[in-house]
Amino acid sequence: MLNSIEDQKNVNKILIRVAKHLNIDFIITNDAHYISPEGAKAQEISLMLGSKDDGKQVTMKDKTKFGIMRKIIDSICNNEISIKEIENILENNDEVQRYNLNTEKSKLITAIEIKDVMLGNRKLPKIWGFSTTDFWFKNYTEMIEIWKSQHEYLSKEDFEKGLENTIKVSNLVEKFDLDLSAKLPVVDTGNKNQYEYLVELAKIGWKKKIKGIIKDEKIYKKRLMTELKVINILDISGYLIIVADYINWAKNNNILVGCGRGSSAGSLVCYLLNITEIDPIQHKLLFERFISVARSMALYNFKLENINEEKLSLNFNKSEILKWKNKKKILMVI
Structure with missing residues (x-):
């Protein structure tokens, strides 16, 4: 690994001697923490946050x-x-x-x-950071430059051999695709699919909050049908069921929950599932600000107050019940 840290240079010398003594091929790597040299300042600030x-x-x-x-x-x-x-x-x-x-x-x-x-009356704080700023992703020319300026103990033959071995290792890596989609627990919805189960939950909420209470139910029904259609297209029924389950569990267990956070307050479905406590139609809030077919939806940002290693009673398979171990008292935000 080539960088300007003195200890790293000493380690490199030992590694090369060991490799030659045991007749083991070695590779030369680029210690990359950020793409370009300008990223050093951003990393310094990020580390200082700790x-x-x-x-x-x-x-x-x-x-x-x-x-x-x-x-x-x-x-x-x-x-x-x-x-x-x-x-x-x-x-x-x-x-x-x-x-x-x-x-x-x-x-x-x-x-x-x-x-x-x-005198020991005060300790200097631990300042996170590095003694060098050369951790950017270097190209071949830049690798040659750092070798010539910082690692003169490495012969040209060893340097070129190490780079060749690095390329060999790279060529051994098979092509693969990363699945970056959200991984959610499997929801047990009985003999219904997730969308059908979500509709049933919405109907229950409708009877409690809309039917016989709101005068113009037609406006609410039209809004509900529109939201359910979008939710079905985006295939996020299971996600909303999960959110509704832990939110309602928290409310039933005297854990503080906000009445609604950000764009989620614009959803009538969230209101009927008791995720939020705000009537979006009464307050003229847009569902499209929450989700739409034209753009993806970010997952909820939530926190729970006073969990104390409790288990959320989610409708998941037993092996997938979430355990919460946050002992700090913090407000849930949704």
């Missing part, structure tokens, strides 16, 4: 500051800074000092912060 300082989000400015503080402390521990310089650091208390180590840009750091870390 970096916290006493519960607070670490910023790019914090990252630079903590990096320099760590270098200062390492220099002190390795006796790279004189005793007099150490005393100057610790005696200045909150007075701001400027440091410039290893051509790093100068940043304002208080001496008391250094002291707190050295």
Whole structure:
């Protein structure tokens, strides 16, 4: 694997020696985390989202500051800074000092912060990231460039042989297609298909929320027929049955559920299945904003409050009952 990390170079040298000693072919790979060099910044920001300082989000400015503080402390521990310089650091208390180590840009750091870390009163946060930004998907020319500039220990013969072996491995991969469709549990609908079962659930909701309650039932019936037709064409009946089952289970088990989130509030079927609590016709909400034949539908974004390792009583096969192990109290959003 070719990159500019020093430890990686040391590992590469050992791997090559072992391969030659055991007469094993080796391959040269490109450590690719993103497509182009510009992706380095996006990855840095993404990794920093997991970096916290006493519960607070670490910023790019914090990252630079903590990096320099760590270098200062390492220099002190390795006796790279004189005793007099150490005393100057610790005696200045909150007075701001400027440091410039290893051509790093100068940043304002208080001496008391250094002291707190050295005395164990504070820990420097773990900043997720890499020491290099050369993890993009390199072409052949760029691989040659990084070999010449960073991996001079690798002979031309070994380099070309490693690339040839990599191509051999690539050619051994059989052609395949990835099935990226959503994988949902199998719903037990008895002797009915999923669409017929969904219609039955909608009829039950109709009797509770529409029949004898709404004056102009014709408008609602026309809307219901339109929605059911689209749902049948898109073959998402099973999905809506699953959503309705866990939403109603949550409501029956005193778990907080929102009255309706986003475009789902525009569906009369969702209203009749008790997924949402909003009458879309009364509030003039569009079903087409939720789903339409012309575009695909994104799956629901939902969370449950206070699950405590309970089992949702879904109408699935026993082997496919979902187990919930989220112990945090969070609001369900649908």
